[in-house]
Amino acid sequence: MSNLEIGFSAMGVLLALLAVRVPIGVALGVVSLGGIYTIMGERATVGVARSMVFEIVAKWELSAIPMFLLMGAVAFHSGLTKGLFDCARLWLSRLPGGLAVATNYASAGFSAASGSSLATAAAMSRLAVPEMLRYGYAPSLATAVVAASGTIGTMIPPSILFVLYGMFTGQSIGMLLLAGILPGLLTAFVYGAMIILRCRYNPDLAPAITEEVTWADRISALRDIAPLPLLILAVVGSMYAGFATATEAAGFGAFAAIVIAVFRGSMSPKVMFDSIVDTLRSTGTIFYIAIGATLFSRFLTFAGVPQFMSGLADNFAYDPLLLLAMIGGIYLVLGMFLDPMGLLLLTIPIFLPFFEAADLNLIWVGVLTVKFIEISLITPPVGLNAYVVRGVIGDAVQLGTIFKGLTWFLAAEVLIVGLLVAFPQISLLIPLSMQ
Numbered sequence: 254m255s256n257l258e259i260g261f262s263a264m265g266v267l268l269a270l271l272a273v274r275v276p277i278g279v280a281l282g283v284v285s286l287g288g289i290y291t292i293m294g295e296r297a298t299v300g301v302a303r304s305m306v307f308e309i310v311a312k313w314e315l316s317a318i319p320m321f322l323l324m325g326a327v328a329f330h331s332g333l334t335k336g337l338f339d340c341a342r343l344w345l346s347r348l349p350g351g352l353a354v355a356t357n358y359a360s361a362g363f364s365a366a367s368g369s370s371l372a373t374a375a376a377m378s379r380l381a382v383p384e385m386l387r388y389g390y391a392p393s394l395a396t397a398v399v400a401a402s403g404t405i406g407t408m409i410p411p412s413i414l415f416v417l418y419g420m421f422t423g424q425s426i427g428m429l430l431l432a433g434i435l436p437g438l439l440t441a442f443v444y445g446a447m448i449i450l451r452c453r454y455n456p457d458l459a460p461a462i463t464e465e466v467t468w469a470d471r472i473s474a475l476r477d478i479a480p481l482p483l484l485i486l487a488v489v490g491s492m493y494a495g496f497a498t499a500t501e502a503a504g505f506g507a508f509a510a511i512v513i514a515v516f517r518g519s520m521s522p523k524v525m526f527d528s529i530v531d532t533l534r535s536t537g538t539i540f541y542i543a544i545g546a547t548l549f550s551r552f553l554t555f556a557g558v559p560q561f562m563s564g565l566a567d568n569f570a571y572d573p574l575l576l577l578a579m580i581g582g583i584y585l586v587l588g589m590f591l592d593p594m595g596l597l598l599l600t601i602p603i604f605l606p607f608f609e610a611a612d613l614n615l616i617w618v619g620v621l622t623v624k625f626i627e628i629s630l631i632t633p634p635v636g637l638n639a640y641v642v643r644g645v646i647g648d649a650v651q652l653g654t655i656f657k658g659l660t661w662f663l664a665a666e667v668l669i670v671g672l673l674v675a676f677p678q679i680s681l682l683i684p685l686s687m688q
Contacts, residue, residue: 260556263288277595281545285552319536320503321411326528331514340474350452350459356381357402364406373403378645397658400638404627408437426499428684546598588629620680
């Protein structure tokens, strides 16, 4: 059996292990080490395992991950994100479908702070869905907006997916984080516009709310949540102004979140302990998968798979749209079964030769890749965010109802992806303005 045949056979074994729910970090590590042993023998396998583990965890760029996670954990446990929905409700409830629009923007803010789509879907399901159902909103709209809008945070900084993508493709992490801002805001805007138009033409979806809200209430709500957007703007602004790298901005964000919590009087030993535990748990999971993905990438190189893929990619060099459509379809299918981070780390070593052969801008491709992963989280029949919402709210709404509502958001995503492909400047405007 040739090295190339070993490489593709190992990829088949990997998919089989994932299909039977072996943890992705374990599956990547076992397949990679087994493949390297088959190709190069015991001594090389031990050497690669010893050096690669240190190489991945010692990367300075990766230190941004625990810092961003700590920032989000402190923001969540200290209550910085608590008033987002109430503030959005007070300002937007007069619009057609106002509570759903408020949920859309509140979820985007919560997701940007927490860095987790699944955590956002769970938190907002408890907070916003009962409120919308109480006011007579259609269950399909009330649940779908939570499932869909929670994905926006993977695009808006701080985004762990962009940090990992940048590390594995050699692109500037700061540039990637800034590139996600306008596509993330575009997604939130298109979602909001779609909700307003639907509810304007079908008022039964979202009965009008007659609640009296004063300007004093609105200003007070803004004052309560002001530290959170200011925190995110400070992190993004420090990178855009060139004052800090992505890693330095992450450290500043974590420190600033702690300082804000102290001055608000919401910091306590328990809040700090819970935040650190959450950060350590999430960081350990991410690094474990990253180590497996790095070993997998090295194994594919030994097997000659990237070189083979580069040859195949020449067929797509003259039709990058076909390449993007093919890869987008693969992400949508695999995203039904894999978590976003595992999906990214599994596929980047395989797809990178295609991107390079087609001479695509890897910053722009990074935005599209994260967008495809976002969409996979709400794609039936196994959109993970839909299952999270269903798990939180229980039998109040059936899974089929949630997916029915999500079809409108998937239609909106078709428009968003079309705009991002047709106008790469949407993704590249902010990064290019730094040069």
